[in-house]
Amino acid sequence: MAFEQVYEVVGRIPRGRVMSYGQIAAMLDRPLSARAVGWAMQQCPQGLPWHRVVNASGGISTHEMTDPPGLQRLLLEEEGVEFSAGGKLSMSRYRLVPKSRSRKK
């Protein structure tokens, strides 16, 4: 699992759109490496739209140690992403679809 690839994919996520760790892993031919992707994000270099990466549930999984709590949500809302009452977003709506790069259905 080349973390560089992970960073590259994350960098391709357009504004107002998000991707799950598992989705990124699958994009790298490693559908079962979602956790490894998370590890890569833990060392995400600056200048990367890491806030566009959320878990498959559309929730925020960041930990306050490496990232201020609530920051990711604010950044996403800044891009027009609407969150549900549960602090989660409509993955089916904001999820970036590979190859097509359009919202699902």
Added chain:
DNA sequence: CCATTGACGAAGA
């Protein structure tokens, strides 16, 4: 080299 942990995910209760 083996065991534990972690920004995950899908399935079962």
Added chain:
DNA sequence: TTCTTCGCCAATG
């Protein structure tokens, strides 16, 4: 719908 369990990858002790 929410919580728990198991599986997978990479890193660390």
